[in-house]
Amino acid sequence: SQQGEEDPQALSIQEGENATMNCSYKTSINNLQWYRQNSGRGLVHLILIRSNEREKHSGRLRVTLDTSKKSSSLLITASRAADTASYFCATALSSNTGKLIFGQGTTLQVKP
Amino acid sequence: DSGVTQTPKHLITATGQRVTLRCSPRSGDLSVYWYQQSLDQGLQFLIQYYNGEERAKGNILERFSAQQFPDLHSELNLSSLELGDSALYFCASSVATGGGGTEAFFGQGTRLTVV
Numbered sequence: 001s002q003q004g005e006e007d008p009q010a011l012s013i014q015e016g017e018n019a020t021m022n023c024s025y026k027t028s029i030n031n032l033q034w035y036r037q038n039s040g041r042g043l044v045h046l047i048l049i050r051s052n053e054r055e056k057h058s059g060r061l062r063v064t065l066d067t068s069k070k071s072s073s074l075l076i077t078a079s080r081a082a083d084t085a086s087y088f089c090a091t092a093l094s095s096n097t098g099k100l101i102f103g104q105g106t107t108l109q110v111k112p
Numbered sequence: 113d114s115g116v117t118q119t120p121k122h123l124i125t126a127t128g129q130r131v132t133l134r135c136s137p138r139s140g141d142l143s144v145y146w147y148q149q150s151l152d153q154g155l156q157f158l159i160q161y162y163n164g165e166e167r168a169k170g171n172i173l174e175r176f177s178a179q180q181f182p183d184l185h186s187e188l189n190l191s192s193l194e195l196g197d198s199a200l201y202f203c204a205s206s207v208a209t210g211g212g213g214t215e216a217f218f219g220q221g222t223r224l225t226v227v
Contacts, residue, residue, distance in 0.1 A: 033215060035218075040221075040223075041220055042116075042202065042219055042220045043202070043204075045215040045216065045218075088155065096167075097160055097168040098206045099145065099160055099168040099170065100216060102147075102154060102156075102157075105155075
């Protein structure tokens with residue numbers, strides 16, 4: 001079964017608005033990562049947050065991690081049409097392997 | 113461009129056949145991972161190799177096998193193919209085994225269609 005569940009499954013916003021996606025997981029993790037996938041193409045790594053970190057920023061991206069609630073959120077500020085893609089959270093359970101368990105993803109549409 | 117190369121990009125084959133998917137990792141990356149993406153199962157981890165040895169195994173069917181060669185490229189072999197094996201197969205690579213948290217770089221995938 002999937003480790004992560006993402007919410008919402010789909011999100012449609014206007015350019016310039018912020019987009020927030022949430023991810024919940026079931027077991028303890030070593031780190032949590034967010035990836036973007038453009039329509040049937042390869043996944044692109046966006047950001048990694050370790051289990052002892054609470055918040056991380058990268059450009060217009062802000063990720064939070066709450067290990068007590070086993071949840072994470074990805075915020076994309078000032079969205080652009082080019083941000084239209086599917087976003088996946090992925091958890092790494094162990095430090096001994098880079099194996100990732102992916103959520104089902106959130107499909108984001110940013111309308112110009 | 114992630115630096116991970118997968119061939120072929122598309123593959124159409126009949127049920128019962130066997131295919132081989134190939135992956136060249138980023139220069140310097142020792143770990144190679146294989147994932148399967150389908151509409152009903154989402155992205156599933158199949159198997160990981162680190163420097164030629166199997167490191168982790170996921171929901172990989174017995175009909176599937178993989179290996180990593182001394183030059184670090186990897187191949188995923190799928191045999192006795194069934195319609196349900198139709199999916200996107202991704203290869204990813206990372207520098208290390210994953211200790212301390214390592215991002216993975218994904219190839220563009222091989223789209224397998226079994227008819």
